[in-house]
Structure formats: C-alpha cells, structure tokens
Amino acid sequence: MTAPEKATSEKATPEKAAGTTSAGATPAEHAAGATGRRSGAWFAAEGRNGFIHRSWMRNQGFGPEVFDGRPVIGIASSWSELTPCNAHLRDVADAVKRGVWEAGGLPLEFPVMSLGETLMRPTTMLFRNLMAMEAEETIRANPLDGVVLLSGCDKTTPALLMAAASVDLPALMVTGGPMLNGKFQGRDLGSGTDVWRLSEEVRAGRMTPAELSEAEGCMSRSRGHCMTMGTASTMACVAEALGMQLPGSAAIPAVDARRFALAQAAGRRAVALVEEDVRPSAVLTREAFENAIRANAALGGSTNAVVHLLALAGRVGVPLDLDDFDRLTTEVPVLVDLMPSGRFLMEDFFYAGGLPAVLRELGALGLLHGDAPTVGGVTVREATGEAPCWNREVIRAADEPFRPAGEGTVVLRGSLCPDGAVLKISAASPHLLRHRGRALVFDRIEDYTAVADDPDLPVDADTVLVIRNAGPRGYPGFPEVGNPPVPKVLLEAGVEDIVRISDARMSGTGYGTCVLHVAPEAAVGGPLSLVRTGDWIELDAAARRLDLDVPADELAARTPAPPTEPKPERGWARLYTEHVMQADRGADLDFLVGRSGDAVPRHSH
Known part of the structure; x- marks a missing residue:
C-alpha cells in the first residue's frame, strides 16, 4: 500500500467525525501529542492562541476533527482572469483538494500573485521575482506542512518553484496544461x-x-497555456524533468480529464511528501538540473529556461553557470518536432508519449541521471525506463533525431558579450549562423518599431539589427523584444530573417536568428552600449563567438550610450533595479539568493 493509500484508509474526509479524536482527546491535544507537524504550532496551541487559530478557521464550515494533526497542505494558486493561461486553475485546485482529503490531509487554497504574459506591462519578467518573494513569504507565514504549486503561464512556474526552493517545505508542482491545437x-x-x-x-x-x-x-480555442514549445510548455516540461512535477504530467492538455485526475493524484502525493519529509532540496540536486538542461535541449525548448534555471539554482544553492547550458548539451540531439522549431504542437506531443518518451531516449544515450529522485516517489529511471513512444514523427528516436546534436540553445562569448549571450540554433536560419554585417543600432525597441515599415530604412539582407537598453535594468524588467520584426522593405523583397542582437529576451514561441541576453547589458555599461551604426559585427555560432570588429583604441575613446529610462524613484521597480542581477546570473535579486527555510522569525497572538 502506498503512503497516500495508507493515509486514505486510516483518515477520512471531514465528515467522518466531530468533536473528539482517539481516546476522547480534543483535536488540539491529539495534534500536540501525535505528530509535531509545523502546522501544530498554530492548530495544536493551547489557550488563547489555539482558540484564535482554530475558531476563525471554523467559520468556513470545518469541524474540529480537521485539527487532529493531519498534514495541512497549502494550494498556491496563480488563478486570475487577467492571466488567460491560468484562468482554469480554480478547477484544478478543486481536483487537488479531493486528493488531499482522500489521503487524510487538510487542503487550504490561497492566492498568489499572477503574471499574465499577454496583458501585463511593461513585462511580466519585471514581476517574476516579486511573485516569488510574495509566494515565499505567504508559504512561510502560514500553518502549512506542504504545498502544491498551481501555475501555467510563463513566469508563474519559475516564480513558484523559486519560492518553494527558498522555503524548502515539501512541495510539488501542477501546471495547468496546454491548449488544444x-x-x-x-x-x-x-x-x-x-x-x-x-x-x-x-x-x-x-x-x-x-x-x-x-x-x-x-x-486560442480552449483553456490552457501556449500549445507550442514556448516558455510555458518548456517550463512545465522542465519542472517535470527536475523531478518537481509528477512524471508524465507536463503535456496533458488543460481540458483533458486526465489533467484533473493527475491533479487529484498530486493532492494525495503532497500528503505523502509531508509524511516522508521529502523537500525540494532533496529533489533539486545538481543531477536534476543537468537532466532539465538536457531535456530542454532535446525539446528545442525556450531560451528563457536558461534564465529561470539559473535563478532557481541560486535559490536552492546548486552551483550552475551559463556555460553549463552549452557544455551539457553538445551531445544532445533535438528529438521533438514542435513549433517554433518544427511542425507539431503540445497536444500531438502528449499523444506521442510526452516528456517520459524523450527522457527515455536521453537515457539510452547515457545523457540522463536515472537515479535522480522525483516527487512521485520514484526515480527518473523508474518513471521513464519503459516509457512508450506512439508517434515517431513527433518524438524522434535518438539515432534518427529531428535535428543533430548541439542545435538547441548555445552560449556565445566574445568582445560584444564577455559575460555571455544565447542563441537558439534550432529556431535560426542556417545561412546566418556564420555572418558578418554592419550594425543598425536602436537605443529603444520603440524607436525601431516606429520605423520598421519605413521603405527608406537603410537595411539589406546582411544588416545586423541591434536593440539595446532592454536588459534587466535597462528597460527595466528584461522584456521579450529580442525578436523584433524584420524590416518591411526586406520582407517585400523576400528576406524573412536577419541577424538580430539584443540584451533582451524573446518569447519561447519566437523564432529567427536572434542573439539574446547579451551580458553585461547596455544599461550597466556593457560593450553593447558602445556599438554604433555602421560597425562591423561577426557571428560564428559554431565557434560560439560574437564579436564587435572595432579597434580597441577606438572603443576606448567612445562614450557609452546612456540609459534611455530614468531610474525608478519608488515601489517595486526601484527595489528591482537596485538589486537585480544580470542575465548570466538568472536576473534574480541579489538578496534572494539561497534558501531561508520555513521558520517564522517571530510570532504573535
């Protein structure tokens, strides 16, 4: 009998009993003596404190038996009608609650900040760290023994993982699933x-x-997040590859009944994680991050995974740097034929076998840490070793890949990006991967979009379009503007792609020969701030180089282009710009690196 099944057989739903527990003890007395759970500091307290904690909870209709020492499972929900990808998470939360009750726990749903990629301005990335900080403090401040993280849209998944890693209470993630095709x-x-x-x-x-x-x-014809292998789908798969989501769960469509059955199973498993005291720090090991990096490469996943995984590793204390994303993937072929790199969509991916089928292929290549644990209570090898593939057009075999090894996201270095930049090879044009052209420079993305359709714009097929002041501090917030539209005059001439370079990010759904995350960014005086229109720039993806071909003495005489935005004077934007780290550090806040644990510094009542 599994731990959740055992818990279900021994403890019933809240209707089972009323008023007393075994041997006639009050619920508070039972909780105090039976478990020593974290939530007992609230619900097993004597006198006035215990009265306050229990009494106000009972206005929701709970009977006294729910305070009998059973695990209290928080359900952190990023539901919001302003976040279309997450607007169905209330229904997912209901399914999680069923599982928690079944396993003998007490589920308590609570809201966390929600980040809607399609609506929020100036960019949701400005608020990822705020959401992570808010969720972290909410989890720590409340009587929770474990937590289920409900997410969907791009930044909600990494933000909640970062929060859980910082608190380090037993936790697992349930993503909302992709839309139908x-x-x-x-x-x-x-x-x-x-x-x-x-x-x-x-x-x-x-x-x-x-x-x-x-x-x-x-x-957009159903509930769910983007059904391409954009950032939402990528981070769902990354969460599964890290072991923080139940095996096989990332790709289930949002409206598929199996999504809700999975959520119910996650509720049961959350109770078991508390009983087994399995915390994120036990799952988020160096081996787990290596599995996630290689899985992302095999998926042709989003470049944004680089930034989010760096930030998450910083929270949990795992050493990880930008070059790991290149070094670990040189032997990893792209196995999945999904947009934006290929033809198919997430619905097809799920029917073909989903992430377990991909991880099995990586395991066959010796590129997977099979002993890495998962929140499902099994190792990665146990979860994926016999995983079937039902469609070899969608998920290719390792010996017949969709794209050869090394064509995922690569890391560039050079005089233009001494701290690194990234390029997604599988979404780029092969003829531009080795390129030399003259720069056309814009200090603001808005300056370029205002003239992108100008028939007299001085561009040709060799032009290198440079957009700067769009990094973490420069915008501020690190927006997804790194794949600006190709100038109309070139489109009309049949040119569909040119080299674009920026200190910005791009949507995981985007494509093109776009060099992103240039570090240091222009706003802090990086080399990008010294580029002038007409300068020669050289890109050599195979050599992992990006260079500004300008004599050193000329560069030394140049004055960096000044930041285009005034420094924020108040609120979150000021705190963010004063403490955000560069892209190669995950763009987290410097004072949030590392775990803080679940202890509450002070208490009242």
Whole structure:
C-alpha cells in the first residue's frame, strides 16, 4: 500500500467525525501529542492562541476533527482572469483538494500573485521575482506542512518553484496544461509562433487584416497555456524533468480529464511528501538540473529556461553557470518536432508519449541521471525506463533525431558579450549562423518599431539589427523584444530573417536568428552600449563567438550610450533595479539568493 493509500484508509474526509479524536482527546491535544507537524504550532496551541487559530478557521464550515494533526497542505494558486493561461486553475485546485482529503490531509487554497504574459506591462519578467518573494513569504507565514504549486503561464512556474526552493517545505508542482491545437483554414495554428508569422504575412501584403482577425478565435480555442514549445510548455516540461512535477504530467492538455485526475493524484502525493519529509532540496540536486538542461535541449525548448534555471539554482544553492547550458548539451540531439522549431504542437506531443518518451531516449544515450529522485516517489529511471513512444514523427528516436546534436540553445562569448549571450540554433536560419554585417543600432525597441515599415530604412539582407537598453535594468524588467520584426522593405523583397542582437529576451514561441541576453547589458555599461551604426559585427555560432570588429583604441575613446529610462524613484521597480542581477546570473535579486527555510522569525497572538 502506498503512503497516500495508507493515509486514505486510516483518515477520512471531514465528515467522518466531530468533536473528539482517539481516546476522547480534543483535536488540539491529539495534534500536540501525535505528530509535531509545523502546522501544530498554530492548530495544536493551547489557550488563547489555539482558540484564535482554530475558531476563525471554523467559520468556513470545518469541524474540529480537521485539527487532529493531519498534514495541512497549502494550494498556491496563480488563478486570475487577467492571466488567460491560468484562468482554469480554480478547477484544478478543486481536483487537488479531493486528493488531499482522500489521503487524510487538510487542503487550504490561497492566492498568489499572477503574471499574465499577454496583458501585463511593461513585462511580466519585471514581476517574476516579486511573485516569488510574495509566494515565499505567504508559504512561510502560514500553518502549512506542504504545498502544491498551481501555475501555467510563463513566469508563474519559475516564480513558484523559486519560492518553494527558498522555503524548502515539501512541495510539488501542477501546471495547468496546454491548449488544444489551434485550427484555421484547415491547418493547425500554434500560439505565439503563428502570431509572429501571420502578422508578418499581413505586413508583407500576403494576408488580409480580416483573415488575421478570424485567426484570433481559431488559435486560442480552449483553456490552457501556449500549445507550442514556448516558455510555458518548456517550463512545465522542465519542472517535470527536475523531478518537481509528477512524471508524465507536463503535456496533458488543460481540458483533458486526465489533467484533473493527475491533479487529484498530486493532492494525495503532497500528503505523502509531508509524511516522508521529502523537500525540494532533496529533489533539486545538481543531477536534476543537468537532466532539465538536457531535456530542454532535446525539446528545442525556450531560451528563457536558461534564465529561470539559473535563478532557481541560486535559490536552492546548486552551483550552475551559463556555460553549463552549452557544455551539457553538445551531445544532445533535438528529438521533438514542435513549433517554433518544427511542425507539431503540445497536444500531438502528449499523444506521442510526452516528456517520459524523450527522457527515455536521453537515457539510452547515457545523457540522463536515472537515479535522480522525483516527487512521485520514484526515480527518473523508474518513471521513464519503459516509457512508450506512439508517434515517431513527433518524438524522434535518438539515432534518427529531428535535428543533430548541439542545435538547441548555445552560449556565445566574445568582445560584444564577455559575460555571455544565447542563441537558439534550432529556431535560426542556417545561412546566418556564420555572418558578418554592419550594425543598425536602436537605443529603444520603440524607436525601431516606429520605423520598421519605413521603405527608406537603410537595411539589406546582411544588416545586423541591434536593440539595446532592454536588459534587466535597462528597460527595466528584461522584456521579450529580442525578436523584433524584420524590416518591411526586406520582407517585400523576400528576406524573412536577419541577424538580430539584443540584451533582451524573446518569447519561447519566437523564432529567427536572434542573439539574446547579451551580458553585461547596455544599461550597466556593457560593450553593447558602445556599438554604433555602421560597425562591423561577426557571428560564428559554431565557434560560439560574437564579436564587435572595432579597434580597441577606438572603443576606448567612445562614450557609452546612456540609459534611455530614468531610474525608478519608488515601489517595486526601484527595489528591482537596485538589486537585480544580470542575465548570466538568472536576473534574480541579489538578496534572494539561497534558501531561508520555513521558520517564522517571530510570532504573535
């Protein structure tokens, strides 16, 4: 009998008993003597303190038996109607609650900050660390023994993982699942990826605005997050590869009944994690991060995973640096044919076998730490060793990959990015991976978009478009503007891609030859601030180089371009800009690195 099954057989739902527990003891007396759980400091307290904690909870209809020492499981929900990808998480939370009750726990749902990628301005990345900090403090401050993390949209998943890692209470994640495939004019539409493609078709005159309007309702036709291998799907898979999500759960569509069955199982498992005292620090090992990095490469996953994994590693105290993302993936082929790098979508990926099928292939190549634990109570090898693949068009075999080894995300170094930059090879144009061209420089993304359709813009197919002051401090917030549209004059001439370089990020659904996360960023005086229009820039992806071909004495005589945005004077933006680290450090706040634990410094009542 598994731990959750045992708990379910011994403890019933709140209707089982009322008023007393075994041997006639009050619930508080039973809790105080039976478990020593963290929540007992609240619910097993004597006198006035215990009265306050229990009495006010009972206004929700709980009977006294729920304070009998059973594990209290918090359900951290990033539900919000302002976050379309997470707007169904209330239903997911209900399923988690069923599982917690089944296993003999007490589920308590609570809201956390929600970050809606499609609506929030200036960028949700400005608020990832705020969400992580808010969730961390909420978990620590309340009578919780464990927590289930409900997320979906891009930044909500890493933010909640960062929070859980910092508190280090038993925790597991349930992501909300991808939307069903979009359908438009007889073919599949991929969220994000086809937004960029269709909008370019309109700019080039090959599609009408009316057709674009029709596509809006065809693309997002169900609950869930982006169904391409964008950042939301990537981070769901990363959470599973890290061992923080139940095996096989990342790719289940949001509206599939199995998503809710999985959530119920997660509720049961959360109780078991408390009983077994399995904490994130036991799961988020160096081996787990290596598994996640290699899985991301095999998936053709988002470049944003680099930033989020660096930040998460900093929270849990695992040594990880930017070069690990290149070194660990040189032998990893791209196995999954999904947009934006390929043809298919997450619904197809799930039916084909999902992440377990990919991890099995990595294991066959000797590129997986099979002994790494998971929150499911099994090792990665036990969870994936016999995982089937039902569609070899979607998930390729290791000996017949979709793209050869080393064509995921690579790390560049050079005079233009001494602290690194990233480039997603699988989403780039092969003919531009070794390129020399003259720079066309814009200090603000808004300055470029204002002239992108100008027929007299001085560009050609060799131009290197440079966008700066879009890094963590410069914007501020590190926005997804690193894949700006190709100039209209080039689109009309049949040129669909040019080299673009920035200190920004790009959407995981984006594509193109886009060099991103240039560090140090321009706003802190990095070399990007010295580039002038007309300078020669050289990119050599195979050699992992990105260089500004300007004599050193000339560069020394130049004055860095000043930041374009005034320093924020108040609120979160001021705290953020004063403490945010650079992209190669995960863009976390410097004072949030490391675990703080679950102890509450002081208490009242």
